[in-house]
Amino acid sequence: MGSLKIEIKNNDLRPDVSIVHFDGALDSASVTTINRNFNKLFEGKRLYTIADMSKVTHISSAAVGELMGCRQVLTEKGGDLVIAGLNLDVKTKMNQLGATKIFKFHNDLRTAMNAYSWQIEQKPEKVWISFPPELNFVPPVRQFVSRITRQKGYGQRDSFRIETIVDEACNNAVEHGVPDKARDIELFLKIDRSKLEIEVVNLSDPEKINSLKAISKSILGTEEKKFERGRGLALIKMLSNDLAIDFSGKGTTVHVTKLREE
Amino acid sequence: MNNENPYIFKVKIPADADYIPPIRKFVAEILQIKNFDPKFTFRSEVIVDEICHNAVTYGSQSLDATVDLVCSIYPDKAEFQINDQGGSAEHVERLKTAMDKRDEALEKEVEFFKSNKGLGLEIVRMLSAEVDLKIGDDNVTSIRVVRKREEI
Numbered sequence: 001m002g003s004l005k006i007e008i009k010n011n012d013l014r015p016d017v018s019i020v021h022f023d024g025a026l027d028s029a030s031v032t033t034i035n036r037n038f039n040k041l042f043e044g045k046r047l048y049t050i051a052d053m054s055k056v057t058h059i060s061s062a063a064v065g066e067l068m069g070c071r072q073v074l075t076e077k078g079g080d081l082v083i084a085g086l087n088l089d090v091k092t093k094m095n096q097l098g099a100t101k102i103f104k105f106h107n108d109l110r111t112a113m114n115a116y117s118w119q120i121e122q123k124p125e126k127v128w129i130s131f132p133p134e135l136n137f138v139p140p141v142r143q144f145v146s147r148i149t150r151q152k153g154y155g156q157r158d159s160f161r162i163e164t165i166v167d168e169a170c171n172n173a174v175e176h177g178v179p180d181k182a183r184d185i186e187l188f189l190k191i192d193r194s195k196l197e198i199e200v201v202n203l204s205d206p207e208k209i210n211s212l213k214a215i216s217k218s219i220l221g222t223e224e225k226k227f228e229r230g231r232g233l234a235l236i237k238m239l240s241n242d243l244a245i246d247f248s249g250k251g252t253t254v255h256v257t258k259l260r261e262e
Numbered sequence: 263m264n265n266e267n268p269y270i271f272k273v274k275i276p277a278d279a280d281y282i283p284p285i286r287k288f289v290a291e292i293l294q295i296k297n298f299d300p301k302f303t304f305r306s307e308v309i310v311d312e313i314c315h316n317a318v319t320y321g322s323q324s325l326d327a328t329v330d331l332v333c334s335i336y337p338d339k340a341e342f343q344i345n346d347q348g349g350s351a352e353h354v355e356r357l358k359t360a361m362d363k364r365d366e367a368l369e370k371e372v373e374f375f376k377s378n379k380g381l382g383l384e385i386v387r388m389l390s391a392e393v394d395l396k397i398g399d400d401n402v403t404s405i406r407v408v409r410k411r412e413e414i
Contacts (some may be wrong), residue, residue: 013325107279110318113325114278128274129279131292140291144273147284184270199323 004030006037010046014113017031018046023055026063033060038070047079048120050112054085056209064097071102080120084112101119118152124192125152130184133174133202142166145189145198152191155262162196162258168232169200176212176252177202195241198256209247217243269296269335277322277329277346279315286310289333289342296335298411305389306340306409312382313344313405320353321346321403339391341411348401351390357383361395 004024011019019039026034041049051067056143071081084106086094094100106112116125127148131137146163150156166187173185180203188199204212220243237243242257271292275281286307293303310331317329325341330345348354360383388395 013323019367108319110277110322111279114276114280125278126274127276128272130270132269132271135294136295140288143291144284144288147287148281151280151284155348184272198339250354 002032006033008037008040008237011109011113014116016046016048017113017116018044018049019052019109020049021052021055027058027060028062030060031062031066034070038073041070042073042077045199046102047074047077047107048116049074049079049081049107050106050116051081051083052085052109053083053090054087054108056086059090059093061097064094064099068099068102077105082106082112082115085229089237093178118193122193126191127189127191130186130188133177133179133183133185135171135174136166138170138174141170143227145187148189148191149196153193154196158260158262162198164234165239165256165258166198166200168208169198169256170232170256172212172232173200173202173252176208177206178205195257195259198254198258199256201251203250204247204252209252212245212252216247220245264282268274268341271333271335271354272326273331273333275331276412277318277327279318281329282298282311282318285314286330287328289331292333292335293340295411298340302322302340302409302411307343309344309386309389309407309409310344312386313342313407316357316382316405317346317403320349320357323349325346337411339408341406342406343404348397348403354401357395358397360384360391 004022004026004100007023009019009021010077011017020037020041024156040095041047067081074081082104085108086105091105104115106115129141129144131141142163148161149159149162154162166229170187172186177185178184183203186201188197188201190197216233219237233243233245236256238255239258241259242255244255246253246255268290273285273288275285289310290303290307293306294300298306305398310325314329314331321327323327323348327347330342334341334343349357358360383393390409392406395407396404396406398404
C-alpha cells in the first residue's frame with residue numbers, strides 16, 4: 001500500500017466549503033491521519049466538506065468507519081461531508097461496506113460544489129430554450145422540462161404536472177402566436193429545491209390576441225363570462241400555484257409558478 | 263424546411279452534468295420528429311452527450327457557467343453547435359491537440375485519445391461529416407458538428 005497524503009484546501013470558487021484532498025491508500029494505518037486532519041476542520045467555520053478522493057487507490061473498512069464518524073461530527077455542527085471523484089473499485093468497496101447509505105457521492109469536485117449551491121444555498125438554476133412555433137415540437141419540449149425536474153429530484157407526480165403545464169402553455173403559444181418559423185417561442189425555467197418558475201414567451205397573432213385576452217380574463221377571474229375555449233389555461237391554473245399573463249408589447253408572456261409538493 | 267430556412271432550436275443550460283441526459287434526449291426527439299431514422303438520432307444523441315460532457319467537465323470554470331446548444335435541422339443534414347465559456351489553458355491546449363490529430367490512423371488515434379481522456383471527441387469525429395473547433399478571444403470554446411442524412 002502506498003502512503004497517504006491529506007491536504008485541506010480552500011477553493012476560490014467556493015470559499016465557504018472545505019475541500020479535503022486524499023492521495024494514496026486509505027488503509028487502517030491512515031485512521032489517525034484522517035482524524036488529525038478532520039480535527040482541524042471541526043475547529044473552523046467551513047463545516048460543509050467535500051472529500052476529493054479522485055486519487056484514492058484503496059479504502060479499508062477502518063477508514064470508512066473513521067470518515068463516517070467525521071461526517072457525524074460535521075452534521076451535528078450543521079455541516080456535512082460528501083465524497084467526490086471516487087474510482088469504480090473504491091466506490092464498489094464503499095458500497096459493500098454500506099457507505100453509500102451514509103454519504104452522498106458526486107462524480108467530480110465541480111458536481112459536488114454544484115450540489116452545495118443547490119442543496120445548501122438553495123440557489124436556483126436557469127434554463128432557456130427557444131423553438132420554432134409548431135405543435136409537433138411541443139412534446140420534446142415538455143419532456144425536456146419533465147426530465148430536468150426528475151433529474152433535480154422532483155417526484156414523478158410533480159414532474160408529470162409540470163409537463164402538463166408546459167404542454168398547455170406551449171400549445172397556446174403556438175396556437176395563438178404568429179405562425180412564422182423565424183419567430184421562435186421562448187421558454188425560461190428557474191428551478192430550485194422548492195419550486196419551479198416557468199415563463200413562455202411568444203409573439204402574438206394580432207387577429208387572435210383579443211380573444212386570448214378575453215379568455216385569460218375569464219380564467220383569471222376578472223370577468224364572469226365563460227368561454228368554450230381556454231381549458232388549457234384553466235388546467236394550468238388548477239395545477240400551478242400562481243399564473244400570470246402579460247399582454248404588454250407585441251408578445252404574450254405566461255408566467256407560472258409551481259411549488260414542489262413531494 | 264429547406265436549406266436556406268432550417269429549423270433552429272437553441273438551449274442554454276447550467277454547466278452541470280444533471281442537464282445532459284435531458285438535453286441529449288431532446289435533440290434525439292426533435293430529429294425523430296423531422297423523420298431522421300433511429301440510427302441517425304441515436305448517434306446524434308451520442309455526439310451531443312460527448313460534447314456536452316466535455317463542455318461541463320473541461321470547459322466550465324466558474325460555478326455559474328453555462329453551456330449553449332444550437333441545433334439546426336436541414337432536410338439533408340443536422341448541425342449542432344455547442345459553446346462553453348472556456349476551460350483552463352491546459353484543457354484548451356489538450357482540445358486543440360485532439361482536433362489536430364485528425365489525419366492519423368484511427369487505431370493510433372484511439373490509443374492517443376484514450377491516454378489523454380479525449381476519446382469522446384474521437385467518437386464524435388467518427389460519427390460526423392464535419393467537426394470544427396473555434397476558440398474566441400474571450401476563451402469561449404465552440405464545437406460545430408455536421409451530420410448528413412444517409413438515407414437521402
